[in-house]
Amino acid sequence: MSTTAFKHFIRMGSYVEKNAIEQSKDCFDGIFINANLLESTASATTSFITTTLADKDYVIDPIPFAFSLHQEHICSEKINRKTKKKETGIKNSFKKLAKQYGSLVETIAGKRRLALEDFSKKNTNILAKCVTEYQLNRLNEEIKDDSKYGVSTTKKPAFILSPYFSIQSNNIKEWIKVNQSLIEESKLAAKQSGIPLYGVILLGPAFLDDEAQLLILAREFLQTDVDGYLYWFDDLDEQDITAARVGALKKFVEEFKSGNKPIINMYGGYLSALLTKFGLSGVVHGIAYWEKKQSKPISGGAAPPAKFYMNPIHERVNPDELALLIDECKFSSKKQFLDNICNCDVCNKMISDKVRESFVLSYGETELKIKEGVLKRQPTEKSRLLCRSHYLRAKNQEIKYVLSASQSDLKTQLTNAKSAFEDKLDSLNLDYLTAWASIL
Amino acid sequence: MRSQQTMERLYLSKESGIVKKVANYFCNRNFRVYFEIPIFSKICDILCFDPKTNSTIAIEVKISKWRDAVRQARIYQFGADEVFIAMPESFIHRIQNNQEIPAKYGIGIISVNNTVKIKLKPSRNNLLISRLKNETIKSISCLEQEKVGDVHYSV
Numbered sequence: 001m002s003t004t005a006f007k008h009f010i011r012m013g014s015y016v017e018k019n020a021i022e023q024s025k026d027c028f029d030g031i032f033i034n035a036n037l038l039e040s041t042a043s044a045t046t047s048f049i050t051t052t053l054a055d056k057d058y059v060i061d062p063i064p065f066a067f068s069l070h071q072e073h074i075c076s077e078k079i080n081r082k083t084k085k086k087e088t089g090i091k092n093s094f095k096k097l098a099k100q101y102g103s104l105v106e107t108i109a110g111k112r113r114l115a116l117e118d119f120s121k122k123n124t125n126i127l128a129k130c131v132t133e134y135q136l137n138r139l140n141e142e143i144k145d146d147s148k149y150g151v152s153t154t155k156k157p158a159f160i161l162s163p164y165f166s167i168q169s170n171n172i173k174e175w176i177k178v179n180q181s182l183i184e185e186s187k188l189a190a191k192q193s194g195i196p197l198y199g200v201i202l203l204g205p206a207f208l209d210d211e212a213q214l215l216i217l218a219r220e221f222l223q224t225d226v227d228g229y230l231y232w233f234d235d236l237d238e239q240d241i242t243a244a245r246v247g248a249l250k251k252f253v254e255e256f257k258s259g260n261k262p263i264i265n266m267y268g269g270y271l272s273a274l275l276t277k278f279g280l281s282g283v284v285h286g287i288a289y290w291e292k293k294q295s296k297p298i299s300g301g302a303a304p305p306a307k308f309y310m311n312p313i314h315e316r317v318n319p320d321e322l323a324l325l326i327d328e329c330k331f332s333s334k335k336q337f338l339d340n341i342c343n344c345d346v347c348n349k350m351i352s353d354k355v356r357e358s359f360v361l362s363y364g365e366t367e368l369k370i371k372e373g374v375l376k377r378q379p380t381e382k383s384r385l386l387c388r389s390h391y392l393r394a395k396n397q398e399i400k401y402v403l404s405a406s407q408s409d410l411k412t413q414l415t416n417a418k419s420a421f422e423d424k425l426d427s428l429n430l431d432y433l434t435a436w437a438s439i440l
Numbered sequence: 441m442r443s444q445q446t447m448e449r450l451y452l453s454k455e456s457g458i459v460k461k462v463a464n465y466f467c468n469r470n471f472r473v474y475f476e477i478p479i480f481s482k483i484c485d486i487l488c489f490d491p492k493t494n495s496t497i498a499i500e501v502k503i504s505k506w507r508d509a510v511r512q513a514r515i516y517q518f519g520a521d522e523v524f525i526a527m528p529e530s531f532i533h534r535i536q537n538n539q540e541i542p543a544k545y546g547i548g549i550i551s552v553n554n555t556v557k558i559k560l561k562p563s564r565n566n567l568l569i570s571r572l573k574n575e576t577i578k579s580i581s582c583l584e585q586e587k588v589g590d591v592h593y594s595v
Contacts (some may be wrong), residue, residue, distance in 0.1 A: 320481040377478040
């Protein structure tokens with residue numbers, strides 16, 4: 001992967017994913033770590049990045065926008081040890097972050113949200129400086145604090161993200177200005193470090209409905225002239241998108257390409273891979289989730305269900321659904337499965353000529369749980385790990401395929417997949433494949 | 441006791457009348473009848489088990505939406521020897537007009553009115569995976585037995 005200009009990043013959502021990440025190290029270029037995860041598992045995460053992933057890029061997402069959300073998103077209930085009463089307070093990870101993001105954030109965190117009027121010249125400068133320094137130094141501070149990692153050289157992030165806040169529809173111009181100022185103020189600190197600086201654009205998906213306004217916004221960000229940009233359309237679901245929105249997204253990406261600036265999607269799936277044909281230079285996603293993400297809540301909640309990533313339709317499906325599909329398609333040999341669904345290392349190992357049975361007993365393996373008197377079958381840890389490992393390999397294959405295939409081939413693949421599977425997957429609407437194909 | 445709670449909830453629901461009648465039908469045919477038993481990724485409404493023959497029957501009860509019932513029933517086929525869909529007689533014509541679908545998949549149909557009638561016998565279940573069937577039987581051993589019938593199940 002690293003030989004191509006396209007950058008494929010995995011966003012680590014929980015430390016429990018380390019096994020899947022470690023086993024699939026050859027399937028991605030680098031890793032994104034959210035700052036709140038880094039703060040809550042600082043020692044383990046630092047060790048993981050500097051030793052296990054020593055040869056991989058890393059980027060810290062400082063998630064500064066969290067301090068502009070309602071306090072409930074960064075607070076939790078705790079029991080006061082003295083009074084034994086429940087109290088609501090800022091989560092420890094955000095408390096630690098606030099302390100490092102300068103006086104403004106530290107003062108308001110947990111009490112109120114950051115508002116437009118907080119971004120004075122002075123505050124903007126302090127915030128930009130602190131957030132930049134945090135990304136540059138956080139891991140190395142942890143290494144200094146704990147010599148057990150045995151790392152002699154410091155490890156710097158692949159690039160630094162400017163502090164960013166959602167461009168809200170009621171104050172578009174003002175929020176664009178705040179974000180632009182934060183990028184400008186981050187330049188100096190970044191320049192001294194020699195690490196590239198990327199500006200971040202966080203906006204609602206409704207911006208895709210007004211292409212003209214979207215392109216003006218892109219040009220305004222391009223004026224900041226930093227090393228590259230990242231975008232995040234809040235909660236944009238690539239599997240539930242109109243052709244018009246796909247078209248606007250393509251134009252948005254092309255605008256950055258024509259400005260000779262790399263542009264990376266912070267939460268994307270196969271549509272983002274397709275957008276490489278129009279200038280997208282990277283994509284970030286979690287392991288079988290976070291191909292879309294809402295800016296609130298910040299944390300993802302419980303682990304996502306174990307689903308099988310079905311390569312031809314570029315979507316995750318329940319193992320039971322795929323087991324039925326195997327029957328519908330009359331796949332009676334391993335070769336048929338590998339040719340039509342996936343031929344990654346994991347599938348090669350797990351699928352036998354007893355296709356349906358081997359699939360069900362590997363990716364679909366469940367175990368009995370009794371919770372509050374109710375019987376339930378849940379995916380085993382083994383099947384979760386298999387689904388994650390398969391996902392990472394499938395994604396790697398997808399990106400390699402997109403980079404090598406022509407637009408016409410990519411379009412044919414989408415069209416063929418829709419006609420092959422739309423009648424066989426009752427629970428899924430595959431119209432998104434047509435929407436994606438519309439730009440090719 | 442969990443099974444009593446389940447029964448109470450089911451009796452209160454719209455499907456409860458059908459569940460009760462179907463359960464009695466199979467109880468009277470020498471089956472042990474259990475409710476809400478997980479099979480693969482789904483939870484079936486009624487699971488009948490004959491310890492003498494070690495055979496299992498999974499039943500999906502639906503008031504309407506028979507297509508959803510077919511989908512659920514197909515998943516039960518991974519872990520039960522035979523699978524039925526049970527519906528009120530007044531709705532049975534909908535599924536009978538499309539009988540080729542349950543028949544195609546080997547799913548049986550039960551019509552419920554004042555009496556319980558088997559309208560379509562399930563055919564050979566090609567989806568059955570013996571390990572999942574064993575796991576289903578293991579699941580029911582975790583539950584307290586609901587009822588034991590004396591009469592063998594017959595069509």
